[in-house]
Amino acid sequence: MGQLFLKKVRKSFGHFEVIKGVDLEVQDGEFVVFVGPSGCGKSTLLRMIAGLDDTTDGDIVIDAERVNDKPPVERGIAMVFQSYALYPHMSVFENIAFPLRVEGLPEETIREKVGAVAKILQLDQRLQQRPGMLSGGQRQRVAIGRAIVREPKIFLFDEPLSNLDAALRADMRIELTKLHRDLQATMIYVTHDQIEAMTMADRIVVLNAGNIAQVGAPLELYHKPQNTFVAGFIGNPK
Ligand code: ADP
Ligand code: MG
Numbered sequence: 001m002g003q004l005f006l007k008k009v010r011k012s013f014g015h016f017e018v019i020k021g022v023d024l025e026v027q028d029g030e031f032v033v034f035v036g037p038s039g040c041g042k043s044t045l046l047r048m049i050a051g052l053d054d055t056t057d058g059d060i061v062i063d064a065e066r067v068n069d070k071p072p073v074e075r076g077i078a079m080v081f082q083s084y085a086l087y088p089h090m091s092v093f094e095n096i097a098f099p100l101r102v103e104g105l106p107e108e109t110i111r112e113k114v115g116a117v118a119k120i121l122q123l124d125q126r127l128q129q130r131p132g133m134l135s136g137g138q139r140q141r142v143a144i145g146r147a148i149v150r151e152p153k154i155f156l157f158d159e160p161l162s163n164l165d166a167a168l169r170a171d172m173r174i175e176l177t178k179l180h181r182d183l184q185a186t187m188i189y190v191t192h193d194q195i196e197a198m199t200m201a202d203r204i205v206v207l208n209a210g211n212i213a214q215v216g217a218p219l220e221l222y223h224k225p226q227n228t229f230v231a232g233f234i235g236n237p238k
Contacts, residue, residue, distance in 0.1 A: 001063045002076070002153035002186035003028045004049065009058035011044055011210075018044050020210040021058070026188065031180050033197045034190045035233055036207030042190045045207070046156045049188070050079045062154065078147035079156040086131040086142055092118075093127040096145040103150075117145045120182060121175075137168045141175070148183070157189040161196070173199060194234060198222070206230050 004026040011019040018041045026032050034042045047053040049060060051072035059066050067075050086095050093114055100110045118124040121141040131139050140160060147155060157176075161169045177200055180187055191197055197204050198218045206213040206221065206229070214221060214230045225231035 001028050003063050004154060004186065004188075005059070005061040006045075006049075007059040007061065009045070009048065009060065010056045011041070011048060011053065012056045017056075018210050019048070019056075022210075022212055024205065024212065024215070026186060028186055029184050031177075031187045031189065031200060031202045033201035033204045034188065034207055035192060035194075035197050035204060036213075038192070040207045041210045042207055043158055046079065046158055046188065046190060049154075050077050050156055051075050052079075076153040077156060078150060078152035078154075079158065080144055080147050080160045081158050086139060088131055091128050091130060092123060092134070092142050092145075095131065095142050096123075096149055099146060099150050113149050114145075117149045120148070120179065121145050135168075136164050137172055140164065140172060144176075144179070148179075152185065154186045154188070157187065159190055159192070161191070161193070169193070169196075176200065197234065204234060206233055 004024075006022050006024040009019055009022045010017065022045065034045065036042055044053060048055050051067070051070060055068055060068050062075060062077075087098070090098070096114045096117055097110050100113060105113075114127070115124070118127055121144060123138065123141055123145060126134060126138060131142060134142070144160075161172050164172060173196055189196070189200065201218050203215060204218055204221050205215050208229050214226045218234070221230060221234040225234060
């Protein structure tokens with residue numbers, strides 16, 4: 001299960017209100033994309049869902065349980081960032097295994113889980129190499145592998161492809177879509193790339209200055225943007 005409800009979620013930094021009462025329901029297995037201009041609060045929203053930032057007000061509910069006071073590791077969530085912080089001195093295997101070592105799982109279980117993840121991400125021939133030997137796309141896959149290996153219910157991606165060149169981004173889009181199909185996990189994906197949003201999303205959430213401007217299926221937003229702001233991001237340019 002990986003159902004997520006946000007209920008009137010707010011966040012202020014000092015007197016500056018960054019998230020202004022966001023309501024959203026994400027169904028188990030859904031792929032939801034957040035788009036919106038720089039500074040509109042996309043990362044802040046993800047960080048609150050992950051538990052890396054406190055909410056100022058409102059509820060975050062995962063599988064019918066309010067998780068506002070739960071620490072990140074107990075929320076069943078994995079977050080993948082754009083600057084994937086791999087350990088350069090460790091092999092790909094050890095980078096992926098790291099969260100399982102922290103949990104103290106037995107060696108045999110770790111081998112099985114890392115092996116399965118490496119297969120999904122086509123890293124099985126790379127497990128003994130260090131990250132420095134890999135391409136940008138392969139490094140990003142190692143970072144995703146480290147997130148997957150803990151079998152989270154919900155994945156949060158914060159512009160994970162924005163450091164990659166256009167060709168690699170296109171490949172990774174296909175891979176992530178496949179990954180979503182294979183894992184059937186809930187995914188929330190932040191991007192400012194309209195093609196990513198249109199091709200990957202079940203639904204797109206357009207954020208504007210801490211509010212949701214519109215939520216809908218890609219084609220719905222494209223053909224029927226509710227206002228010029230949404231049209232500027234997703235809509236039919238005609
Ligand atoms: P986005 O990811 O959409 O670009 P962010 O969520 O990173 O936007 O930031 C939203 C707003 O909150 C920005 O104006 C940013 O400067 C501000 N902000 C983010 N984190 C902090 C913080 N720790 N302290 C103060 N202001 C912050
Ligand atoms: Mg951001």
